[in-house]
Amino acid sequence: MSAHLPKSKRDATVIVLAACWAHARRKFYDLHEATGSPIAAEALRRIAELYAIERSIRGRTADARRHVRNTSARPLIEMMKPWLEMELGRVPPAGPLAEAIRYALARWPALTRFLDDGRIEPDIRGLGRWRRPMGNHLLPHRHRKAQQRRALCLATSARRLLYPQQQTFAK
Numbered sequence: 001m002s003a004h005l006p007k008s009k010r011d012a013t014v015i016v017l018a019a020c021w022a023h024a025r026r027k028f029y030d031l032h033e034a035t036g037s038p039i040a041a042e043a044l045r046r047i048a049e050l051y052a053i054e055r056s057i058r059g060r061t062a063d064a065r066r067h068v069r070n071t072s073a074r075p076l077i078e079m080m081k082p083w084l085e086m087e088l089g090r091v092p093p094a095g096p097l098a099e100a101i102r103y104a105l106a107r108w109p110a111l112t113r114f115l116d117d118g119r120i121e122p123d124i125r126g127l128g129r130w131r132r133p134m135g136n137h138l139l140p141h142r143h144r145k146a147q148q149r150r151a152l153c154l155a156t157s158a159r160r161l162l163y164p165q166q167q168t169f170a171k
Contacts, residue, residue, distance in 0.1 A: 017110045018124075019113070020122070021122045024107065025043075025044065025047045027099070027100035027104075028040040028044050031097055037097055039091065040100065042083075043084070043100070043101075046083075050076060050077070053073045060118075063118055064118065066115075066116065066118035077115065084105055088101045
């Protein structure tokens, strides 16, 4: 993709992985619904605080969102990771709660990427609308061809989002 961009844009174009808090939250939610786990309830409470901050800054500029996230959300995130690590050491390692905690911790850098860039959404559920016209090949399939089509469509979608004025694509 970068070979077709002018040098100045090629150097500035970096795609980074940002994970979705809704996916991490869902693991704790399902567990809390099934078992009433107080640890899962506390994780949900902490994640709800992040969502409340995001609701309060919706519609603001990227710089304003980054500023609020750094002053309000970052301290919560910085307290959450050690709490999750501590709880992981206290719960049965093969249990569903440990699995939910490991899911979040394994994706921690990607889950916290939104703190440093106000353009990144911490929850990608709303982004599903822009990818639907491309069809079902974005769903997680196990076959190699499906994975290749998914990667190609994601790269194409990212390019369309970054450069909407360029609608020429290789055949």
